Amino acid sequence: MTEKKLRATSRALPISLLRAREKVMGQIRPMLADAGVTEQQWRVLRVLTEDGAMDPTDIADKSCLLLPSLTRILKYLEENGLVTRTKHETDGRRFVVEITSKGRSLIDHNAPTSNRIYSEIEAAFGAKKMDELLDLLDELAHLEL
Amino acid sequence: MTEKKLRATSRALPISLLRAREKVMGQIRPMLADAGVTEQQWRVLRVLTEDGAMDPTDIADKSCLLLPSLTRILKYLEENGLVTRTKHETDGRRFVVEITSKGRSLIDHNAPTSNRIYSEIEAAFGAKKMDELLDLLDELAHLEL
DNA sequence: TGATAATATTTAACATGTTAAGCATATATG
DNA sequence: CATATATGCTTAACATGTTAAATATTATCA
Numbered sequence: 001m002t003e004k005k006l007r008a009t010s011r012a013l014p015i016s017l018l019r020a021r022e023k024v025m026g027q028i029r030p031m032l033a034d035a036g037v038t039e040q041q042w043r044v045l046r047v048l049t050e051d052g053a054m055d056p057t058d059i060a061d062k063s064c065l066l067l068p069s070l071t072r073i074l075k076y077l078e079e080n081g082l083v084t085r086t087k088h089e090t091d092g093r094r095f096v097v098e099i100t101s102k103g104r105s106l107i108d109h110n111a112p113t114s115n116r117i118y119s120e121i122e123a124a125f126g127a128k129k130m131d132e133l134l135d136l137l138d139e140l141a142h143l144e145l
Numbered sequence: 146m147t148e149k150k151l152r153a154t155s156r157a158l159p160i161s162l163l164r165a166r167e168k169v170m171g172q173i174r175p176m177l178a179d180a181g182v183t184e185q186q187w188r189v190l191r192v193l194t195e196d197g198a199m200d201p202t203d204i205a206d207k208s209c210l211l212l213p214s215l216t217r218i219l220k221y222l223e224e225n226g227l228v229t230r231t232k233h234e235t236d237g238r239r240f241v242v243e244i245t246s247k248g249r250s251l252i253d254h255n256a257p258t259s260n261r262i263y264s265e266i267e268a269a270f271g272a273k274k275m276d277e278l279l280d281l282l283d284e285l286a287h288l289e290l
Numbered sequence: 291t292g293a294t295a296a297t298a299t300t301t302a303a304c305a306t307g308t309t310a311a312g313c314a315t316a317t318a319t320g
Numbered sequence: 321c322a323t324a325t326a327t328g329c330t331t332a333a334c335a336t337g338t339t340a341a342a343t344a345t346t347a348t349c350a
Contacts, residue, residue: 003256003257003260004253004256004257005256006191006194006195006252006256006259006260007260007263008195009188009191009192009195009207009208010283011279012191013166013169013263013266013275013278013279014166014169014170014173014184015188015208015209016279016282016283016286017162017165017166017169017282018166018209019209019282019283019286020162020282020283020285020286021158021159021162021163021166022209022286023285023286023287023288023290024158024159024162024285025159027290028159029338033339038305038306038338039159039306039338040305040306041305043154043160046151046154046157047154049151050151050153050154055328055329056328056329057327057328057329062154063154063160064160064163064164064167065306065307066306066307066308066309067328067329067330068306068307068308068309068329068330068331068332069305069306069307069308070329071329071330071331072305072306073305073306076305088328091315091316091327091328092314092315092316092328093314093315093316093327093328093329094315094327094328094329095328095329107151108149111148111149111150111151112148112149114151115148115151115152118152118158120290121158121288121290124288124289124290125284125285125288129281129284130158132277132281133158133278133281133282133285134156134158134161136274136277136278136281137161137162137164137165137278138155138161138164138165139270139274140165140168140169140270140278141161141164141165141167141168142168143168143266143269143270144269145168145172145265145266145269174308178309183308183335183336184308184336185335185336186335200298200299201298201299202297202298202299210336210337211336211337211338211339212298212299212300213299213300213301213302213336213337213338213339214335214336214337214338215299216299216300216301217335217336218335218336221335233298236297236298236345236346237298237344237345237346238297238298238299238344238345238346239297239298239299239345240298240299
């Protein structure tokens with residue numbers, strides 16, 4: 001218990017998660033570059049498409065971004081007409097962010113390619129393993145510690 | 146096939162991997178802050194401890210960092226006496242990076258805490274699931290595409 | 291050998307990650 | 321109602337992520 005030596009990095013969870021993610025992102029990045037958005041901007045647009053208008057705090061939670069990063073990302077997206085940012089009607093601290101038709105068409109336009117890439121990965125990895133992996137990741141992410 | 150709609154972000158692999166990683170890092174970050182190193186600096190020192198002196202390209206591969214990031218990180222580590230960087234004996238393009246005793250003691254000093262945190266996560270998640278997850282991640286990372 | 295391609299690393303530029311602090315508005319409480 | 325506290329978001333500062341280009345050195349090969 002509490003060994004003095006660290007376990008091999010090949011079995012270290014943070015690096016393993018990073019390596020796996022890099023593999024996947026390596027397949028997706030060309031599509032994002034073609035669409036002219038970063039990985040993070042894509043996540044924000046996607047969340048807004050999926051769940052509709054919401055405030056920055058909820059976007060940050062759903063897209064796995066920290067608020068300081070999100071502030072900059074939303075500024076960029078708003079300046080480029082992909083989202084709108086309006087004051088909350090009753091709570092003066094909040095904003096409500098909504099995707100624009102331009103933002104929505106960016107997502108729609110690239111959804112087929114995104115799905116094709118995902119299908120290729122799933123085919124190579126195995127649909128069953130993919131499900132198992134997603135289940136394990138979800139369980140780990142919601143672990144009580 | 147090639148649906149027009151994107152699958153739910155809750156089953157999107159990149160975000161799922163990120164969420165799981167955030168959960169783990171949330172447990173580890175206090176230790177790193179206490180040790181006075183960033184996550185990436187820690188990875189570099191760890192790789193050098195595990196496999197000995199090597200060139201930046203190998204460090205980048207093993208620690209899952211891009212070379213431009215690694216250049217800055219090595220500069221910092223060298224300035225703070227945690228690694229040394231010397232020219233390769235025969236290949237003038239290369240450098241050889243080695244951890245110093247100061248760097249090694251930083252790792253040694255924090256290894257027990259790191260291992261304890263890992264054990265806690267493993268206990269909560271289940272050792273068998275942890276193994277399954279690591280196997281799946283490894284397989285995904287080495288997928289032929 | 292001499293031009294050419296490949297390799298190892300760095301630099302540059304811009305976007306994001308991370309932590310702490312700041313600011314405005316809302317809520318709670320005496 | 322006044323003040324303290326909490327909440328939502330932004331700003332600041334520094335480290336890293338990402339892509340492209342630059343630099344130096346080595347390998348290739350006509």
